Amino acid sequence: MLDFPKWKRNFLWAIVLIASLAALPSLATVANLKWPESLPNPTVNLGLDLAGGSHILLEADQSEVAQQRLENMEESVRQALDDAGIGFGDVSTAENRLSVTLDDPGQIDAAREAILPWMNGTSIISEWDLQVLDGNRMVLTPTEAGLDNAITMAMDSATDVVRRRIDSLGTREPTIIRQGDDRIVVQVPGLSDPEELKDLLGQTARLEFKLLDTEASPAQIQSGIARPGSELVPGAPDGDYAGTVLAVKRLGGIRGDSLTGATQTFDPQTNEPAVSITLDSEGTQRFARLTSENVNERFAIILDGEVLQAPSIREPILSGTSQISCGFTVRSATQLAIALGSGALPVDLTVIEERTVGPDLGAASIKSGTIAMGVGSLLVIALMIAAYGRFGVYATVALLINVLMILGIMAVLKTTLTLPGIAGFVLTIGAAVDANVLINERIREERKKGRRVVTAVENGYREASRAIYDANVTNFIAGVLLFLFGSGPVRGFAVVLIIGLFTSVFTAVVLTRMWVAGWLRKARPTDLNL
């Protein structure tokens, strides 16, 4: 038990050294010292509850993905049937299914042929189920796997869009993580007024150009019922059509996915803030076709389901650039440009949880927390040395190394220290202290029974280790379960607990034993002051 060959001692010291060195950059930050940039600098991240900042949890509207997908499918099917020269009448998208009634039941096979390439796209899973009812009605139902796939893809691209938008704000070191099926966590340290950020993330920025349905009568629009093939869209609150509703043709428009860029400019005529957009080559072509086929018609520029503008097409627009103005301020125009330029969100995101901690509070928390912990540590050290003398000194040094190692490992693993994490810290420190108390009390007991010094120390470590081992395994089990089942803050606790259990056993049992063994070998005491 007390045999520590040289290689073992070197090995243990190497572990201590490496783990403790990793803690230095974090300590330097706390002490406000500059860490040389040329050296590696793993640092413990402070949670937003300690450092201040904003935490936003966004949730995507899954039903919207399904809706969008159904609309795309409708457009593809119409196009495919038109191209194949197959006549069809009724098209409905009710109940999340697309149903198409063919004019001639005899063409059902040809229609199936025409639709097939659109049904599964490039993916290997089957994305749609096709059924034929009554001999002439084709019903396309999205499969669950297909929908899941679509949602995953939408969330991936939504995460990218969110990241681009936040980057464009120039905030430092945001954390953006996908969570679960349909959520995104955004954390921005140091940001105490997240309004701008939320506005930006709340904007879907889906830009559409749709032709106005000029045949719809004002009475029809008033009644709120759109004619077949068109839809009613409200005007944007700040624009020319505020408070009114316009009828636009549902299909045949252009979507904003073909945007390559957007910048904030000023309208040359009115000098009002505006947003200039550039379409990609395909979008340019489609825009050119749309405008040349519909000269003298009007089209609506729709952003997130609201009409911004509805200009007349005086001549075909071939350049692929366009300018939008809608009572913008410079700020709102800039924001729209960022939102458009970073791409439309494929889904609407809503904020379902939001936390902001002011920087003052965070800094004050750290300061008073550090002072309180310092006082606490001094008292613990005094108590340990008063009770166990030399053995108390060993325990104290082990405790300090324990703290350094926890910080170092947390820094290397890039984990975050939160308030609940501090509770975990307290618990592991308690466990480490307890381990030494157990060992020392046991050695005392063994000495009282008249055992010789070396035997007493050996027995003390052996007998105490059993309870230490059981206590740590149970806490480890608890820690793992908490990590698996717990949410955010509970996890923060679990991480520190798990790391701390390993380091506290290592420092409080293994290291102190090595020191005690070294001392026994050198000093060969015949009695212990314990």
Next chain:
Amino acid sequence: MRLLKLVPDDTNIQFLKFRAPFYVVSVLLIIASWVVVFTNGLNYGVDFAGGQEIRATFTEEAEAPVEELRETVGALGYGDPVVQRFGAPNEVSIRVKLPDEVTGDAGAAEQISRQIVGAIEAGHPDVRIDGVDTVSGKVSGEFRTTALEALVFAMIAISIYIWIRFEWQFGVGALFALFHDVSLTMGMFALFQMEFSLQIIAAILAIIGYSLNDTIVVYDRIRENLKKYRKMPIPELLDLSVNETLARTVMTSLTLLVALVPLLLFGPASLFGLTAAITLGIFVGTYSSVYMAAPILIWLGVSSNSFVPQESITDIQEKKARGEA
């Protein structure tokens, strides 16, 4: 140097002599805790109740105008706000419930917080907003479920491990002691209407961890003594085990207390609930290890035969291997 000895050598306190009355009192306390939890209700923070919580400091006032705030914010029409002192006397947290359609809408939640802050600033220009939390009903519901799941699963898994390492009686005893600790902590939070948040869940977990540590130390000594003194009556043996570990129990509890009390007194306000819960947990946890976890072993019929000496297990295994091979 003479070393500090908190507990004299060879104590022989008959802890378990009054185990029956203590048990009755403890069970009554557990029941009372749950009665308080169900009648008073827990003062759920924004994590579990949903809604909006604004933390503010009145930098130039000695004391936050709690009553006035209750009126000012209540007049805005978002129901009765919960206004609580939070740490220092000039720090408060103001919590309002939000209608469900609002929590989902970032703009609307923002507007409400602006309105509330505006109303406070009108009367108190020195107010500093330290943080705003908005949690939708959906998320708070999930927090409640996951927190409960985490607690229950952790307690069950711990008991199973102790059952495997010791005996089933010990597993039941540990589970009972943990249940006692969790109940009393929650009872305290319900009684004093302290805010019950996710942080407090972390505190309860720390209490469970600490209490378990204590229970295992006592159990380990009982296991050891059961093997050593095979003829000793169980109550006497339990008393001996508790006495033998007493020095350790006192020392460890005291060490943790001296570490926690400064945190409680000078630590940040945001840590107060957490530290208060853990401090309470040290007393409750130590008590439960001695008076809950140990006596239950008597009633569940633990005996020296519960731990067959190691040799005989190997003997049996060897016999089996020879006989059946």
